[in-house]
Amino acid sequence: MTINCKGQLIDLTIPKVMGILNLTPDSFYDGGVYKNNADILKQVDKMLNEGADFIDIGAYSSRPNAAHITEKEELQRLLPIIKLLTDAFPDVLISVDTFRSEIAKQSINAGACMINDISAGKMDENMLTTIAELKIPYIMMHMKGTPQNMQQNVRYEHLMKEILFYFSERIAAARTLGIVDVIVDPGFGFSKTTAQNYELLKNLELFKMLEKPLLVGFSRKSMIYKPLHTSAAQALNGTTVLNTLALQKNATILRVHDVKEAKECIELTQQLNL
Template sequence: MTTSNPSTAIYWQFGSRTVDFAAPRVMGILNVTPDSFFAASRQQDIDAALRKAGQFLDEGATFIDVGAYSSRPGADDIAPAEELRRLIPVIEALSKHFPEAILSADTFRAAVAREAVAAGAHLVNDIGGGILDPAMFDTVAGLKVPYILMHMRGTPQTMKTHTGYNDMLTEMDAFFSAQVEALLEKGVKDVCIDVGFGFAKTITQNYTLLRSMHRFQEFGLPLLAGLSRKSMAWKPLGIKADEALNATTVLHTLALQQGASILRVHDVREAVECIRISELYTG
């Protein structure tokens, strides 16, 4: 299922469908959790998930990222069995109703990733970056699917206490260097880097990271920007997440200028429009 050569064109192969990153792509967020930070993203039953997924595809999403474990700061930990109970029926239904869709399983647990791919997922989005579950890299290598590698310190429950860095960007560079090398050694070549906005980073650190996101292009891999309606968009403005679409679009524009290959978003149509206008600007 995978083919890419970071030294030339970057692309991922899903059966007969090729996804190249010559132009940025949009990943729609489909949460099957009761407590994700943005209430409008929560889909509490399969029918609602199918409607939202259909909307995302109509609006131009390349990927649909399905998550059953809330990673908002301080979110409750849930058992793997509960994550599977929420996740697997939705992936099965999406795979059946939208066979053309490219489905991402948002999980840091190797066992959940394995079941999700068996149910129809095409790639794994791991907020744990291979740290929260040491079995993840071997699992992804065995599944032969693309992998999104995110930077985070601690866990969703503790990450707010892990924002003390001597040199955040240098430490992140070392993290990605080590993890990408480990993945390549196991034969995982289709890797995307997610710098992890909001994960063990203060608002000020998030903006430092956004200004410097381009430096991670040195790995020759796609870059994912997960900025949609996060606190860095709404807290400085004194508004709430459900009022932060305009601010999110500004952040997406800046991320595209910094080399983002994937925008992971709650609002697909607006993100697609952002990419199109940005492409007109850059020519």
């Protein structure tokens, strides 16, 4: 199982790590932490040295009830940082977390290689055609509604059946346009209660039927710290536990704030396959 990033075939037979770089002031865990270029370069250098295969940059907060920002503001946050990182780390593989097709196009032209879309093309009707034109890997996530109202959209008749149907429909739409490299993200924490998140994790191996790489993002989310009655700052150990379980259920990319610990999860679970 491979994806093509800038002409480089990335083998997903061994799971990969995607390090998170939030450029937003209001993200739930690290919002506003990276305020200047020096801080950003230091953090990305750290993630790459710890073994990150991709760096996922987000400039639009998708946490519950996040503030809406304009395309112009999103671009102003993103484009200078893409240039900063590609100049400093010429081989870096940058994923851009956006649901807007114009942001996607300009980000790829600036040096990114992959788009990570929380809406799977449902929040911008031009997204799938744009991805097809750009011929890049595309991460499509499951969510109902928008970041502003997703936590009011948690009713399901049959959670797994509905999510798998959602992906089969979105993958078919992508395939019709000639999009080859599709990665699916079940959307832990998006339009799901804590109990639903754990039902999803319990049945994660069912995603094998989609025959696509599987990305999971648990990192320091409330599904970890609420049952433990702690906080995002104290949720690293819980993140490691869930990442390990997901790897045993065929996850191929871990999207995380803490790269070193995620890389260790992969290295140790790989020992089971020796």
